Amino acid sequence: MKSLSIILPAYNEAERLPRTFELLRLAKAAGTFSSMNLEAIWVIDDGSKDNTAALSEAARATFPEIKVHSVIPNQGKGNAIHVGLKLSQSEWCLIADADSATPWDQFLKLRDACISGDQNLAAIAMGSRDLPESKRNLRQSAIRENLGRLFNFAVRLVTQLPFKDTQCGFKLIHKPSIERILPLLEVKRFAWDVELLMFAQAAKLKMLEIPVDWEHQEGSRISPLKDGIEMFLRVIQMRFRIWFNPIQS
Template sequence: ARERLKDARIETRLLENFPNRGKGAAVRAGLLAARKPIGLFFDADLSTPLGETPKLIEPIANGEIDIALGSRALDRGLIGIHQPWRREQAGRAFNLLVRTATGLPFWDTQCGFKAFRLDVCRPILEAARLDGFAFDVELLYLAQHAGLRTREIPVRWNHAEGSKVSFFRDSLRMLREVIALRARA
């Protein structure tokens, strides 16, 4: 991923996160360390092609929104290679649970492709506590309660083998985190 970014002339900086505290902790540290007005994170397997970046960056740069989240759910025709059926159904069920438990209006909170206007998002990044895979839900939940303008945007996406997400272990953990998030509110 780093080489692809370099080829695209996108400025990057490597941050080390030891010991590993989880995806949420790593993404939060990266966004808080960002020096530009807009921060973007994406999955290292580039399941969402970097060519989709303008879809998220432009509405933020134009002042229309504060957070842009890539979505596989809004236009499933943009998915080139689908996840295995069971995993796709679990994702849909998780997002239904998220919508029900939090009131968030989004259909795909877990797509690993999001952009943030950092001047207004820094307080929610600093307030966030979840370090695991449900950190996306927490950020969006905090953003909604802070009145930030958020938009879900359809993006191209391809499943890549080798995911570090364990279907059973991580699903239960994410479920507990979402329920705890709702209880904290």
């Protein structure tokens, strides 16, 4: 059976994590992860100022897969994910937002796209909110949604990545496949997804964009304009990094 870790980057998530642990408990009981060996649920507390770490530690008492690691001080979502990927001992890692905006049963779509029996079919399967079969059950504000689309349009222009939605916080990653690009990744904040996908593309890894259901959750940590501009500048930098640092496949 293939092994799986879930990685939850968490910055000041004390309010949203208890629901997520409950939903994970239900998903596990419903057998969502039973085709794999769920080894760990890594909460990567990214210098939170609330009791994200303490409440996650407490949840271990009844949910032993939960493991907590704190990064001090806050360094960003991308950094937290890189830390989680290093800590995980599993062959597959599901990176997911701490707010469960993508329902956990959507994992099955990513798994089916990536794994068939003993065979691995892709290195990365990314959940997408912008394919015809994606479902946004609860929507974000029109401004957030359209800024997200604008960002993805800019990403397609600058990077030639063919994907409609690189930013959905739900990605299944085959860790051995990305091991050799991991040391090249530098983006610590929100553009980490684009960087991973660009380097994976340069390394000719197989990537799939899979439509998922999505339910907007209140309390987003992302400022669409300020973080959006920073992310776009990072994407332009990455374009140059890839040009000047071609990766051998």
